[in-house]
Amino acid sequence: MARVQRLKRRLIAELVAQNVDLVRGTPDRHLKQRRRFRLGSSLLALTLLPMAVLGSSRLWAPAFQPVPEPASAARPVARAVSSPPPSSFLPAPRPIDPSVFPLAVHRIAIDAGHGGKSGGTRAPSGLTEQEVTLDIARRLKRHLEGASFEVVMTRDQDREVSLKDRARIANQARSDLFLSIHLNWIAGGNTRGVETYYLGPTDDPELSRLAALENRESGYSVADFRRLLDGVYADAREGSSRRFAESINGSLFRSLTSVDHGIANRGVKTAPFLVLVGTEMPAVLAEVSCLSNPEEAGLLAKPLYREYIAEALARGIRRYALAAESAPEKGI
Amino acid sequence: MTERNVLHVGIDLGTSRSSISASNGQRHVVESYVGWPLDMVAKKVLKKSVLIGREALEKRTMLDLHRPLEEGLIKDGSEKDEAAVRELLRHLVALTGVDAAESKKLQIRAVVGVPAEALRVNKQQVRKAMQGIADSLLIVSEPFAVAYGLEELLHTMIIDIGAGTTDICVMKGRLPNEEDQRTLTQAGDWIDEQLHRLVRERHPQASLSPHLVRGWKEEASFVGEPVAPVIVNAPVAGKPTKLDITAEMRQACEGILPPLVESMFALLSRVEPEYQERVRQNVVLSGGTGLIRGLGPRLERELQAVGGGKVRVVRDPIFVGSDGGLAIALDAPDGDWERLAT
Numbered sequence: 001m002a003r004v005q006r007l008k009r010r011l012i013a014e015l016v017a018q019n020v021d022l023v024r025g026t027p028d029r030h031l032k033q034r035r036r037f038r039l040g041s042s043l044l045a046l047t048l049l050p051m052a053v054l055g056s057s058r059l060w061a062p063a064f065q066p067v068p069e070p071a072s073a074a075r076p077v078a079r080a081v082s083s084p085p086p087s088s089f090l091p092a093p094r095p096i097d098p099s100v101f102p103l104a105v106h107r108i109a110i111d112a113g114h115g116g117k118s119g120g121t122r123a124p125s126g127l128t129e130q131e132v133t134l135d136i137a138r139r140l141k142r143h144l145e146g147a148s149f150e151v152v153m154t155r156d157q158d159r160e161v162s163l164k165d166r167a168r169i170a171n172q173a174r175s176d177l178f179l180s181i182h183l184n185w186i187a188g189g190n191t192r193g194v195e196t197y198y199l200g201p202t203d204d205p206e207l208s209r210l211a212a213l214e215n216r217e218s219g220y221s222v223a224d225f226r227r228l229l230d231g232v233y234a235d236a237r238e239g240s241s242r243r244f245a246e247s248i249n250g251s252l253f254r255s256l257t258s259v260d261h262g263i264a265n266r267g268v269k270t271a272p273f274l275v276l277v278g279t280e281m282p283a284v285l286a287e288v289s290c291l292s293n294p295e296e297a298g299l300l301a302k303p304l305y306r307e308y309i310a311e312a313l314a315r316g317i318r319r320y321a322l323a324a325e326s327a328p329e330k331g332i
Numbered sequence: 333m334t335e336r337n338v339l340h341v342g343i344d345l346g347t348s349r350s351s352i353s354a355s356n357g358q359r360h361v362v363e364s365y366v367g368w369p370l371d372m373v374a375k376k377v378l379k380k381s382v383l384i385g386r387e388a389l390e391k392r393t394m395l396d397l398h399r400p401l402e403e404g405l406i407k408d409g410s411e412k413d414e415a416a417v418r419e420l421l422r423h424l425v426a427l428t429g430v431d432a433a434e435s436k437k438l439q440i441r442a443v444v445g446v447p448a449e450a451l452r453v454n455k456q457q458v459r460k461a462m463q464g465i466a467d468s469l470l471i472v473s474e475p476f477a478v479a480y481g482l483e484e485l486l487h488t489m490i491i492d493i494g495a496g497t498t499d500i501c502v503m504k505g506r507l508p509n510e511e512d513q514r515t516l517t518q519a520g521d522w523i524d525e526q527l528h529r530l531v532r533e534r535h536p537q538a539s540l541s542p543h544l545v546r547g548w549k550e551e552a553s554f555v556g557e558p559v560a561p562v563i564v565n566a567p568v569a570g571k572p573t574k575l576d577i578t579a580e581m582r583q584a585c586e587g588i589l590p591p592l593v594e595s596m597f598a599l600l601s602r603v604e605p606e607y608q609e610r611v612r613q614n615v616v617l618s619g620g621t622g623l624i625r626g627l628g629p630r631l632e633r634e635l636q637a638v639g640g641g642k643v644r645v646v647r648d649p650i651f652v653g654s655d656g657g658l659a660i661a662l663d664a665p666d667g668d669w670e671r672l673a674t
Contacts, residue, residue: 007485007505008663014507015660016668019470022455023672127453135451138510146598301405301453303497304517 105177105321107150109170111275112137113182113285116160121185123297129183130158132300136181136288139310147318167278177244177317178283180275183291183300192293193264194256196249197285198241199277200270240282242268244320248286251316252309256289259308260299286313337437341466342481342657343424343444344474345458347401347496348520349620350420353654354428355662361650362386362424366416367395384423389543402496405450406457417461425465441669442466443657445474448499448513459674468669472660474653475501476508478618481656482646487610489599491592491631491643492653493621495520498592502599502611511602514595518588520621523549526584531566531577538575539567548577555585556626585624593634600638612641618649 112133114120120129134155141151152173154166161169170178184195245268253265266287276283288309290296299305340355351361362385369375369383374394383391400407400416407413430438442465444458455471462469472480475490479501484490486505491498501513528545531538544566552562562578596615603611612635617628628643635641646652 004483004485008480011480011485011507012660012664012668015470015472015476016664016672018507020671022452022459022471125453126456127451131451131453301451302402302517303447303515 105317105324106148107152107173107175107177108144108317109152109154109173109175109178109279109281110137110140110144111154111166111170111178111180112156113180115155115158118160121183121291123291123294123300125297125301127291127297127301129185129291132183132289132291132306133181134158135303136306136310136313139307140179140181140313143310143314144317147314149317149321163275164278166275170283171278171280175279175281177320178276178279178281179248179313179317180273180283180285181313182285182287183289184287185292186290187292189292189294191264192262192290192296193266194249194252194289195266195287196245196252196268197271197273197276197287198238198245198268199273199283200238202269202271204269204271237280237282240324241276241284243323244282245284245286247320247323248284248313248316251319252286252288252312255308255312255315259305260296262295288313338439338441339428339430340658340661341425341428341440341442342477342654342659342661343421343442344477344651344653344657345401345417345421345444345446346494346620346653347399348494349650350424351651351654352424352428353651353658355658356428358428359651359654360424360427362420362427363389364401364420365389365392365397365399366419367392367397370394370396382419384420405447405454405496406461414457414461418465421461421465439468440466441468441470441661441664443470443472443477443661443664445472445477445653445657447497448473448475448501448508448515450515463674466674468672469674470660470664470672472657473499473501473508473513475499475513476503477653477656477660478616478646479503479656481652481659482616484614484616487603487607487614489596489611489615491596491615491617491619491622493519493588493592493617493619493624495620498588498619498621500592500595500599502603504603504607512599514599516588516591516595518591519619520546520549523553523584523588523621526587527577527580530580530584531575534577534580535566535568535575537569538573548581549584552581553585553621553623554582554625555589555630556582558582559625585627588621589630589634593631596631596634597638609639612639615641615643616646617643618646618652620649622646622649 112130114128114130114133116130118130120133122128134157137153138156141153144151152170152175154169155161166180167178249265249268253263256263257265271285273285276285289300291300338355342353344351346364348364349361350364351359353359365385365388367383367388368381369378375381378391378394383395388395388397396412398413398416400413400420406417425440425442430440442462444462446455446458450473458471459469474494475492478492479485479488479490482488485503488503490501490503492501496517496519498516498519499513500516501508504512524542524546527549528540528542531545532540548562548564552564554562558578561576562581563574563576565572566575567573568575600608600611615631615635617631622645628645631643632641635643648655
């Protein structure tokens, strides 16, 4: 009994701290420490799920039908584990070496745009880019880990991370792909849609403005910057980044247009986003929605829509990984 | 401030129904509808400037009717819906016996439950709506409020199925984080939409309304084998007609199972192996839609795929969230409430 009371006191204290952060508008300290979710649990749960769900449920009528993808899409789990263990519990979360899977791509760096003082764009309702990108990033992480990818997050809480540090985190983890998640803001409020960028020059003054906005608080020194720019446009990653961007953008548009008919495909573009400069792997920046558009801002406030976006991004990554697996190329 | 000057309340602000439990012993539930008279004539007939709950629903033809919550959250961007939420909250507090004059003499400390995956902006909307209604406010994840009220804080899975959302949460003796909980939008409203669509497909001439279909579901929802045919009355081509909707009811209700089971297993797989058995044996089903006949046994059957488990339905699913909120409100120290002023 005393133990329960102690537990209750601790939980109330955590809850109050979380709410005080909400009142003050400071980042949620409850989110600061997260146990890293290990790949093993998700991997084996994925093996059990189709058996349990499809085997015993007569009906399968999800509200959202994923866009079909090739049957052999990058899901190495089926090859790795052919049957569930005959134990009475779901498999233990234990680390697993993703290198056992014959994938050219297995470690993904997910970059939730903005965070902390760098809030990014903000809808009139108060919805901020930093919280939406983090929410989508967490959902995407869940999807990717469920498909046996290893995930590195450049931030997993509402805190500021410089663009330099974002690239450093991805590089140090030897990530195979880098995906930066952002929300667009286009003056006027009527424009809506998705667009995806990879590193390159642009003549479009609007894109230069957007890049300048996103490049604030980069954390790079002038010397860093010159060294980085020397190699930018002769970058060997250009081809793979473009294909990665095409896969992400195509998946985003195909998925979201089925639930949001007004959405436009604003296409794959190049722009000098600094977060893409310092990374050493194929890297893209996806503007997954337009917070300046009231309808999209309304949709982004719904968990289900953010889930759609995360699913679409996961599908784009899997498609790219599958293509890379079947035709490994230099630079991946 | 002495204890008699303080009123603690727990509020479950639901898409379909909202409930309040207060420290003065009052407990009330209202349907989450708010309506304003459409014109001066309606105002004269109704003799009220605003109608709430069942009364609003029954007199909807004379009202600008709002259901201000969607998927468990305040609808975004509509001032009318924001005003409706405030009216609803004010009404709930008034139901506890605290009128406007009395509320000035009392310090009202409220705990309000929101869906597990609500964003900060959603919580800020709730805070804004509660300004002037409660003096201090704590916002909690709804399944956590349920778990707290039941004192099931360790090795328990809470499945709270409401109208707007299904919240699933594993209690691990800590405040649940995003790895411990999921929110699905396949819940009561989703079943209504499926049932409406299925019945319309089979009986295209039938006149159906969302309220009529919801009533059928509340009367006869089930999963598994039917114990009796589900026969309802509906006008078909203007004539009252009996319709057998047994198959449609079953299909609509069973539609929530695949995502629910998938999420249940995904959350179970994140539990340390030595505790999985305990969690499986301690699955708690709550919320109005959790009352679907046969749902508990069906989930137990699904759990057999991973070693079996036990699912129990809470005794009072309508008030379990608000009772949990009240328990939290009563346990929070006085000093903490001062930091949580609205």
